[in-house]
Amino acid sequence: MADQENNGELSPRPEVLGGTEMTEGQASSPPRDVWDAEIRPAGDGPVGQPVVFSTTLQTRSFFGISLINGLLNIVTLTLYRFWGKSEVRRRVWQGVRVNGEAFEYTGRGRELFIGFLLASLLLGIPFLTFVFAVQLLDEAFSLLVLPGYLLIFWLWGFGMFTAFRYMASRTTWRGIRFALFGSAPTYGFMWLGLQFANGMTAGWIQPIFERLLAEQVWNHMRFGDRRFRWNQARSERIGLYGPFALGWFGTIGVFIVAAVALGVIGAANPDFWDQVSQGMEGVDTEVAKFASPLQVAAVILELVVASVLVLMLWALVWSPYHAAVLRSVTAGVSLDEARFDMNAGAWSLWWLTCTNIALLVFSLGLLMPLVQARTAKYLVSRMRAIGQASLDEAHQAPPGPRTAEGLADAFGFSLI
């Protein structure tokens, strides 16, 4: 591992940390006094500075990049998406400020692209081998599907963690990088465990895992050499089970409403309904035979509107829970003496979700960058810190992985 990056302005080539576990010992060895300073802050009493969040995000300015990315994605068969995503992140990050100084995203599209290629090889070759083995050699190979599923759940968590690690390493403030230590394989196992436990408890274990997963990230996160900490007790002060119960039972209600809505639309359009219920295949041709285009458009519009309304209702019953998770996780995080607080309420989160759904549905997903910017603005403008952190004294963190996130991208998962 490199040990010279603190010696000058020229950064050495970043080391590949990838998914391998990175421990403090493996990390670059900064001068001893850096670690000492962390343990014994210079001087007595509270040190550091207040932490004040602000945002200069102009969500409207994300219309342009949404259109440009959409166009370039079409003409490149979506190969441009890695660069488009990086540019969106860069613009979101620079609109977020702490103590008047903006964050900077230093990631590159090329890094995402290479990570994606690596992940495709890593997943594609075993998958193809499996398919050929089943089809051409022996059907008994299909028994490998079960361990394969387990592997995929594990890989999913693994990929998420490496994505977090990559994004942290590409996020700087005042030229100092964030760094996520900790173990991606461990996170993968926790994710796998969550799927099992959720299956066995009909989802009721989820609130416990939200905190476990957050702890795994925040206990290993640093700004430069300043450690973030996870405080379980503080996080637990914001209860999750009440809102969870509301969401869980509310979902049953939403299903009933959805069934009624489908029934009403069906009753109003009996011909169409017959076709759908018996058709299953080639629905559009049958409809073309039996209904005028106008009728078809009307039914489709009704279905779209009904789906959006049901989605909004669904978002409504879960909003209290999601808002509580945001508050609870934020409350569990601290940096030096600074604790954090997220003023996210159920109604405001619901409104954000609904407007975002509408933007995505009616733009066929084109306005995703705008949605991401709106979400970032919502979060940052509701975030505040209590207490002080020694931000100014942070020393540079080791460079992060050269490429990453490929796995997460291969699974279609990405925070932003």
Next chain:
Amino acid sequence: MQGSFYDGLTATAHPAEVTFDGRALTIVAGGETHTWLASELSVDIHADQARISRRRSDARLVLALADWRQVSGALDGVRRHSAAGGRGLVVGLVAAAAATAFVVFVGIPMASGPLARATPLEYEQRMGENYNAQLSAVFPACEGEAGQAILQGLGDRLSAETNAPFPIQVRAVHAPMVNAFALPGGYILVTGDLIAAAETPDEVAAVLAHEIAHVERRHVMQAVWRSLGAGMLLDLVVGGGTGAGQQAVLLAGQASEMSFDRAAETEADELGRSFLHEAGLSSRGMADFFERMAEGEIDTPAQVAEVSEWWMTHPNTDRRIQAARAAERDGAPALSAADWATLRQSCSSDEAETGGQPWGPIVIERRPRNDPMPSQSNEVGQD
């Protein structure tokens, strides 16, 4: 002018005195002097700040926007920081996309024929056994053993003079559609509904001959290679993502698959007629069957779904009918009246099964998304 300098080692803000001499920025901060060449600079401008960085360095200089404008006025084209990629990148990606499209729409279809012929017969045989086993669960064989034997006999007669690389194994099956399938390895399934929809044994023989032609030309294996190659390549490009753009790319890939199916259908029509002629049978059944399909004579309400689904993979019907009429010849009837009656009885339990009922929940996607290996009948040599 004044600015804030961050040295890339700590997050401490150093008040900086900044001067520019037309070639380089000189930054005096924290008792040190830094010289940054103009050619190494890039800048991030947002709101009221300009954040200047130097290539391969973690250090940053932050100036008020007005001050930066003063400096940059004297500078020619400092690189604006961007992750969007330049024109070169976009041109390169468009070229890569075009190359991918070329491979998917031209290269793979061209290669699929040779690949299919190069596939060892025992591999295709094994694949056929797998498909056949899977499909038997979905589409159970019809019960009439005598009828099955007659159908197999017809298949044997038609394939006797062909170069089919596999023994032809025909089976009538219960399935809620008017259709027939050739699987890899010489397996052919004819649905009970198709037998019911046929007015003469010649029509069934025509369909069977068409399917045997698929087997002889190894169209099924070609389709497997095509969908494997194209599906995989497109999945690789779009990364299994779920965005609208990614789905559009996959749909385009499926559309191309259908157009190659059509070419294979035309070839199978022609070859099928020659099989009928070689066996001394009439080939009039082919055009008859197409025509009645086109006129919708069997468009009874309960069958609407199947017929239209059948049409969707067989466009240019008029042309097919014309070709069939032009090339048709008289010949012996495919089956005796007694055999024909027996064959029509073999799937008779269909009526009871489906009478007045909506079709059962057998949902077959035209082509399973993101599935490079077709496991459904409708992907392979469908007719």
